[in-house]
Amino acid sequence: MVYFIGAGAGDPELLTIKGKRLIDHADVIIYAGSLVNPAVFQDRKPKAQVYDSAGMTLEEVLDVMQQAEAAGKTTVRIHTGDPSIYGAIREQLDALDALGISHEVVPGVSSFLAAAAAMQMEYTLPEVSQTVILTRMEGRTPVPEAERIESLARHQATMVLFLSVNRIQELTERLCTAYPPETPVAVIYKASWPEQKIVMGTLANIAEKVREAGIRKTALVTVGKFLGSQYAYSKLYDKQFTHEYRKGADQ
Structure with a gap:
């Protein structure tokens, strides 16, 4: 076996x-x-x-x-x-x-999950994003035409990019065809390793920050408003919200 x-x-x-x-x-x-x-x-x-x-x-x-x-x-x-x-x-x-x-x-714990844990962030915030796109830039391994960065960016969903940090300048330029330049970005180098680094910024400045940090590989690029401070509370624990296991306060 x-x-x-x-x-x-x-x-x-x-x-x-x-x-x-x-x-x-x-x-x-x-x-x-x-x-x-x-x-x-x-x-x-x-x-x-x-x-x-x-x-x-x-x-x-x-x-x-x-x-x-x-x-x-x-x-x-x-x-x-x-x-x-x-x-x-x-x-x-x-x-x-x-x-x-x-x-x-x-199965194992993917680096994109370890990255979220390291940042103590939630990819799927209510009224911010309920979709997570896992993707990469084309390189020696191509991607289907419909999955080019510009096409996926149009959704403005939470995006996690593997194998792409070495071309961070090009990546941010292509993401900016759909995301606003002020969209928050976090680059996580070796999530969960002792040498882990987290670099925060926006699409407008993250490339420079990544270069200054000396990060060229083994890092994830996460993009989206989930990194911001604005979101709605979950209905799951809302005292006014009724579901199978609990009646709302007004019931």
Whole structure:
């Protein structure tokens, strides 16, 4: 069996209980060394074989999995955050299916969730935004034409951009085709890691602030009025609001 495990955003304590149990008992560990905090497998078995996939090809990763399966060993493939978001797992799962190797995916805490926790912010504030767009700028990996930044920005929803901070100046210029320049922005570098940084600003000045902070990668860009101070209270706890579990004060 091969287990694909979301390692969380970086803090090893953000591993799920299931994920940690599987990692600690695995015979073979394959992890993305450029992204995953090695502390997440510090309690591994002494004889566990560890492979850093940062310098490996897909074929080499699959070869390690296939050899482990043939030897009756359990393999964990550790991905940063949650494997379903920019995790490149589909190609691995399909290849394992073709090889007849069983697999399971264990979810993890995505960096966009750890970023919100670090800022102590809520992405979906009443009467501000009830939609969160997770996206990225096109790079070596293209994006569909309908998902270009300018198209998504027209919604003026909460937006979280992965893999884009290295082009922050271009990004802000493109976002400003729809969002006002004074729209608040926060850039979170390595959310939940000891070296975490949070840089706050607006679309008009965030690029300069990010350059001054020396942030070039491993950071999320969050955009939207959720970062502001104006919002409506939730109806869920409104004393005048009746729902299935509580009658309103005037009922």
